[in-house]
Amino acid sequence: MIDLKKLQKEIYNNKVRQKFNLKDVDEEICRIAEELGEFSQAYHRKWPNMAEELADVIITAFGLAEMMKLDLGNEVLKKVEKNKKRKYKKVNGVPIRISED
Numbered sequence: 275m276i277d278l279k280k281l282q283k284e285i286y287n288n289k290v291r292q293k294f295n296l297k298d299v300d301e302e303i304c305r306i307a308e309e310l311g312e313f314s315q316a317y318h319r320k321w322p323n324m325a326e327e328l329a330d331v332i333i334t335a336f337g338l339a340e341m342m343k344l345d346l347g348n349e350v351l352k353k354v355e356k357n358k359k360r361k362y363k364k365v366n367g368v369p370i371r372i373s374e375d
């Protein structure tokens with residue numbers, strides 16, 4: 275299995291090496307939104323780089339997490355398990371969560 279903590283560090287180390295932003299959290303939040311926009315554009319135009327643009331969203335999020343000393347990989351794993359336990363029912367075709375956690 276991939277070591278997400280190591281991946282997060284590698285992404286951050288590349289930011290250091292490239293002299294990218296390492297301090298401004300708001301700038302990174304904007305970058306994530308920008309990368310999401312690039313993914314949306316690639317998707318709607320059926321560009322072949324669609325997966326790469328989605329990867330940019332994740333890479334930027336991991337870089338931000340390392341800046342903020344957050345263990346994003348662990349949070350993703352925990353949230354996946356949490357999501358699996360949630361229960362939903364459809365109301366007018368829309369899934370509504372019916373369990374607390």
Ligand SMILES: [Mg+2]
Nearest residue numbers: 309312327330
């Ligand atoms: Mg991009």
